[in-house]
Amino acid sequence: MQESVAQFSLDPLVESGLVVPGEGDGFDLAPGLEAGASFVVLRDADSGEPFELLTRVGCLAADALPVFEILRDRQTQTLLREGAGNLLVTFDLPSVLTLRACGQPATLGQGLQNLPLEDVERFNEQFGWTDIRKKRVAMFSQLQSGERSQGFGPPLPAGGFPGQSPEDDSLDVGLVFLEWTVSELSRAVPFLLTPVVAELVQLERLMELDLEFVDLWQPETETLDRLRLIANRRHAPLFQRTLREEVEDAVYAEIHEFGKGRSRPACSQRGVQ
Numbered sequence: 001m002q003e004s005v006a007q008f009s010l011d012p013l014v015e016s017g018l019v020v021p022g023e024g025d026g027f028d029l030a031p032g033l034e035a036g037a038s039f040v041v042l043r044d045a046d047s048g049e050p051f052e053l054l055t056r057v058g059c060l061a062a063d064a065l066p067v068f069e070i071l072r073d074r075q076t077q078t079l080l081r082e083g084a085g086n087l088l089v090t091f092d093l094p095s096v097l098t099l100r101a102c103g104q105p106a107t108l109g110q111g112l113q114n115l116p117l118e119d120v121e122r123f124n125e126q127f128g129w130t131d132i133r134k135k136r137v138a139m140f141s142q143l144q145s146g147e148r149s150q151g152f153g154p155p156l157p158a159g160g161f162p163g164q165s166p167e168d169d170s171l172d173v174g175l176v177f178l179e180w181t182v183s184e185l186s187r188a189v190p191f192l193l194t195p196v197v198a199e200l201v202q203l204e205r206l207m208e209l210d211l212e213f214v215d216l217w218q219p220e221t222e223t224l225d226r227l228r229l230i231a232n233r234r235h236a237p238l239f240q241r242t243l244r245e246e247v248e249d250a251v252y253a254e255i256h257e258f259g260k261g262r263s264r265p266a267c268s269q270r271g272v273q
Contacts, residue, residue: 001029017060018053032057038097042073056093058110065119067175070107071126077171079105084248086174088217091190094183102240104247109177113195120207126173128210133172174213176252185228187218197258215252 004013010027013019022028032039032055040054052069053060059069067089070076079100080087088099088106099106115123124130177196181188203209223246230239 001027004029017062030060031055032060038093040093040096040100042069043075045072045074045077048074054093054096054108058108065111065115066108067112068119068122068126070105071171071173075100076105076107079103080171080173084174085172086176086215088176088178088247090178090182091192092181092183095178095181098182099243102243104244109190109192109196113192113199115199115203115209117207120203120209124208124210127175127213129212130172133213172213174215176215176217176250177255179216179218179258180224185224185231187221187224194259197255200255211255214255216255216258217250217252219246219250 001019004018010019014027018030018033019027020030033053037056039056041050042052042054043049044051051072052064054066054070058064058066067087070087071080076087082103083105086105088104089109090096090099090106091109093108096106096108177193179189179193180186181190200209200211200214204211227239227242227246230242
């Protein structure tokens with residue numbers, strides 16, 4: 001605190017969210033920025049300038065949701081375009097850091113358990129069944145149908161919609177909530193996932209929230225055993241490659257399958273249907 005105030009003065013630090021009022025007339029670093037804490041610096045896609053920090057409790061700005069803010073980040077946009085266009089969502093920062101270190105676009109789901117009603121439309125525009133997505137589905141379905149009828153050409157990949165088309169550079173993003181804890185390599189379901197799913201399903205029923213491209217991922221026991229073995233042997237490159245392959249080959253379930261005691265996920269990664 002002393003070093004920060006000496007360099008920047010107190011007012012801009014408070015305005016940025018890095019500093020909050022403390023006991024009496026004092027001030028403290030914002031929650032999640034305590035000594036030794038990890039965080040993700042989000043950088044503007046155009047300028048590269050930092051605009052937000054993702055901490056263990058979410059974003060610095062009280063009204064900012066990590067699932068939205070992360071999409072403005074340059075590295076995240078690159079990862080989404082290089083992959084299947086799915087944003088992985090978990091609820092502890094070590095899991096986010098692990099996934100991002102392995103080249104996966106990931107963020108925290110904090111705040112979705114109380115999604116503001118004014119953000120429902122924003123959610124639908126970003127993650128829902130948009131006009132752009134509809135046009136791409138029609139285009140790719142027609143292309144795939146033509147290839148099959150002619151008997152040539154490979155099938156379209158089942159890993160979701162391409163993040164970028166020749167016509168525009170907008171992103172079609174699907175949300176995938178992890179029903180396991182990456183940082184512990186365990187099948188333990190994050191405790192915040194239950195209220196988040198309940199909130200989203202309720203908003204779907206009452207406020208027309210679009211959950212068409214919101215899925216769950218629960219890996220097989222063998223997958224976790226393999227990742228634990230590699231982690232225990234401290235083979236970082238192999239761990240990164242294995243986790244990437246598991247994400248690419250993952251089988252997803254619809255969000256409505258949450259808590260139904262399924263033995264394995266109900267559907268494959270979303271592709272063109």
